[in-house]
Amino acid sequence: MRAADGFTGRANSTLTCGDPGVPIREALAAAERFALRHGIAPTVHVVVGSEHEPAIADAGWRVNLDHPGGAESQVMTGPLEKFASGVAVSRDLPGWWDMTTGSEVTAAQRHVLGSGGNVCFASLTDNGTVVAAVRGAVVEDVLHVARLAVRPSHRRQGLARRLMGEVAGWGLERGATTCALQVAVDNQAAIGLYEELGCTEHHRYRYWTPAGS
Structure with missing residues (x-):
């Protein structure tokens, strides 16, 4: 979980990788509470095609198509x-x-x-x-x-x-x-x-x- 006063997406999002140790909905709720506590938009950083993507979508989250750097990036x-x-x-x-x-x-x-x-x-x-x-x-x-x-x-x-x-x-x-x-x-x-x-x-x-x- 990362917060930096809103500067850059990576520095103001929760990275999703591995097993969060709790159901995905609980993990997303924790990420949302963390973001609100730090005054940033609730955001999760998700690798395309990862095992978590379907569950994140089922939880009511959507790809941020308005992200300033573009909706999708490649490493x-x-x-x-x-x-x-x-x-x-x-x-x-x-x-x-x-x-x-x-x-x-x-x-x-x-x-x-x-x-x-x-x-x-x-x-x-x-x-x-x-x-x-x-x-x-x-x-x-x-x-x-x-x-x-x-x-x-x-x-x-x-x-x-x-x-x-x-x-x-x-x-x-x-x-x-x-x-x-x-x-x-x-x-x-x-x-x-x-x-x-x-x-x-x-x-x-x-x-x-x-x-x-």
């Missing part, structure tokens, strides 16, 4: 050594936050994106302005990549590929061997890039909420 994984390049990352850049979250950075955003020892923020600038950015975090031997963004005026110039190479090189230096990332299933441009870097689909997930919530 992709791949070996870092295939696309790692030179390392040019920074621990914190004001322009990075402006690029990925907006000018007003909340405490929840800083906690979700900045907490942990092995976290980096890579960015590229043009005339002093950040035009592309990405976040990387190493957990054991996996580099988790997130918040990849390129300004519309600088797209189709290879900046996303360059950033991915830099953050992959940073991850290799810290013992990571595998990359993991999430992307909306309708973001074909990003999926195409990740596939070119050697990443493949591992699984898909969706967020479910109580019907009528």
Whole structure:
């Protein structure tokens, strides 16, 4: 169960995996109480095709079709050594936050994106302005990549590929061997890039909420 003042779906949902130890309806009720207690929307994070999906639907929960990131996302994984390049990352850049979250950075955003020892923020600038950015975090031997963004005026110039190479090189230096990332299933441009870097689909997930919530 995770709560972070509403910032990102993963950080404000209950992950469903394994046996909850109680009937599914009781587990969902606990998730709903947790969410209401923390002032966030009741949400469960469900792997597509998992054994829990039918029971969650039978309990009156529905896929959140209005989720800002899209109703369905896929997790992709791949070996870092295939696309790692030179390392040019920074621990914190004001322009990075402006690029990925907006000018007003909340405490929840800083906690979700900045907490942990092995976290980096890579960015590229043009005339002093950040035009592309990405976040990387190493957990054991996996580099988790997130918040990849390129300004519309600088797209189709290879900046996303360059950033991915830099953050992959940073991850290799810290013992990571595998990359993991999430992307909306309708973001074909990003999926195409990740596939070119050697990443493949591992699984898909969706967020479910109580019907009528």
